[in-house]
Amino acid sequence: MLKIGLTGGIGSGKSTVASYFEDLGIQIIDSDVIARNLTNIAEPAHTAIVQKYGNKILTQEGEINRRELRAIIFSDTNEKRWLEDLIHPLIKQKILEGIAASTSPYCIVVIPLLVETGVYDLTDRILVVDSPIEKQISRTTKRDKTSEHFVIDIIKNQATREERMAVATDVIYNNGDFDQLKQGVYQQHLIYLQMLKS
Ligand code: ADP
Numbered sequence: 001m002l003k004i005g006l007t008g009g010i011g012s013g014k015s016t017v018a019s020y021f022e023d024l025g026i027q028i029i030d031s032d033v034i035a036r037n038l039t040n041i042a043e044p045a046h047t048a049i050v051q052k053y054g055n056k057i058l059t060q061e062g063e064i065n066r067r068e069l070r071a072i073i074f075s076d077t078n079e080k081r082w083l084e085d086l087i088h089p090l091i092k093q094k095i096l097e098g099i100a101a102s103t104s105p106y107c108i109v110v111i112p113l114l115v116e117t118g119v120y121d122l123t124d125r126i127l128v129v130d131s132p133i134e135k136q137i138s139r140t141t142k143r144d145k146t147s148e149h150f151v152i153d154i155i156k157n158q159a160t161r162e163e164r165m166a167v168a169t170d171v172i173y174n175n176g177d178f179d180q181l182k183q184g185v186y187q188q189h190l191i192y193l194q195m196l197k198s
Contacts, residue, residue, distance in 0.1 A: 002106035002196060003099055007114035008129035010154050011140030013174035017129050018110050020185040027107040029098035034091050039064045048086055095122055106192050115159040128168040132175055
């Protein structure tokens with residue numbers, strides 16, 4: 001099974017690219033979705049977080065209060081490390097399960113922070129969606145109805161375009177319209193199918 005890690009900065013177009021690959025019948029394993037579901041009630045990470053922080057970390061419905069948790073790890077690197085050490089192996093495990101269950105010719109693992117976290121051992125290739133920063137900003141502010149300031153701050157805390165390019169084996173440029181992006185995905189799809197043949 002050929003495994004492609006899909007990454008890119010905020011608003012670069014990762015989710016859109018992933019949905020186009022999905023339209024072509026390619027299995028998508030999304031690490032963000034996995035991470036979100038990991039803290040669902042009755043999941044091991046939910047239990048561990050409540051054991052550490054007590055019931056005050058829960059909403060009235062018994063779910064992890066994500067805003068509260070983000071605030072804790074934002075202000076304390078030890079807490080951040082503790083949470084990452086808890087979550088990251090569990091995410092990896094679920095990704096491996098997703099890959100093992102995949103039935104398409106190849107599969108795509110969406111890992112937004114692939115370069116930042118350095119998880120290069122899960123996939124065979126790294127596909128970067130690259131976009132000019134101005135477009136990342138305009139698309140994200142529109143999508144999330146948020147300020148430019150906020151998006152620029154996130155971009156500053158992510159890997160740079162150059163850092164991503166340095167590890168990319170494949171690149172899809174997203175500086176045109178949706179049709180051009182779809183075309184770029186199709187071309188890349190053909191390249192992957194060709195790789196599988198040879
Ligand atoms: P990411 O997953 O990398 O954060 P998204 O795929 O969600 O990025 O794209 C960010 C926003 O920009 C979305 O609202 C998406 O519909 C829009 N978008 C992505 N690519 C294009 C494009 N080529 N033209 C116009 N809008 C786009």
